[in-house]
Amino acid sequence: MSALAAGDPGFDWQAFAGGLGWSATAAFGVMLATFAVALRKGVHRVVDSAWGIGFAAVALVTCAVSADSGDTGRRVLVTVLTAAWGLRLAVHIARRGRGHGEDPRYERLLAKAPGSRTWYALRTVYCLQGALVWLVSLPVQAASYAPGPLGVLAWAGTAVWAVGLCFEAVGDAQLTRFKADPGHRGRIMDRGLWAWTRHPNYFGDFLVWWGLYLVACDAGVPGAAAGAVSPLVMTFLLTRGSGKALLERHMAGRPGYAEYAARTSGFFPWPPGRGGPT
Structure with a gap:
């Protein structure tokens, strides 16, 4: 029977559940740090680079906390693939945006803010992207805890x-x-x-x-x-x-x-x- 069935004894569900908290901390930590940088620079376009960095951070943290549970080969593979993709994307976006002002997308979005633009940006841009990074990276997280070769x-x-x-x-x-x-x-x-x-x-x-x-x-x-x-x-x-x-x-x-x-x-x-x- 496929190990997709819930409750497979080879999969450490308890460790996986605990790892979800660590990965969420990594995703939101990157976004909050980027939010602080954005306030200092006065532009929110820097969050576009944080998108790729967030995925890399989740993969690296998950790899570390799953060391006693998953197969080393698979854990390293998904970490390298995710980090390579995320960091390449982050560098490309950072270079593309160098020397430019605010992205028109964020100008339009923040123009709709019902109150403080700062807290509106935190809720609708940074927290939302942190949640999406965590959600989209779930297969990477699950793969890190898989025991088979x-x-x-x-x-x-x-x-x-x-x-x-x-x-x-x-x-x-x-x-x-x-x-x-x-x-x-x-x-x-x-x-x-x-x-x-x-x-x-x-x-x-x-x-x-x-x-x-x-x-x-x-x-x-x-x-x-x-x-x-x-x-x-x-x-x-x-x-x-x-x-x-x-x-x-x-x-x-x-x-x-x-x-x-x-x-x-x-x-x-x-x-x-x-x-x-x-």
Whole structure:
């Protein structure tokens, strides 16, 4: 019978439950520290870098507190994969935002504050992101407490993660180079991976988190089926929440964007010039 059944004697449920508290402390600790930095700098855009750092912190803390429970190989694997993804993303966002003022998204959000903008930002930006980091990282946490050795599904998940990281990193690098050329000012990026999908970076994130979920499912990690809520939440954020949907509303009025959208897939990669799924 699959170890997905609750109560599997090999899975240390008591340690896992205690670890959830430590991981929540890590996630909210990163966000509160970032909140203090934001107040000092006078801009809340720094929280975008904290998103990746939060996931890395959760993975590292979980790895440490699960040392006596989970398989060392799986624990190290999910920690390295999560931290590598999170820290790369944090560095990229920090570099991209260097020298810029407040992000217009946060300006619009805080303009709606019914009272103090500071406490409104703490509740609606930092605490919310801390909760999402904790929720989305549940498969990483569960995998760290799984006792069985790494199996085929773990390596399949790692392969999916690697493809996702490549899509995200290459897409970000291509866009950075494109924007750095003064001759491209006002033009729509439609080259490289951006000719195959309008959001190679978001598609990469999508693969990263489904890959980590597969690692958690390896060897029948208890609760992995319920843990599917985590990549599903990430998928929603990327496609319907603060990712693709929000960015496309912002880009809709840009010259040439409607034509680019008509010939380029909205999310999943598709041959250039053929439209594809939106």
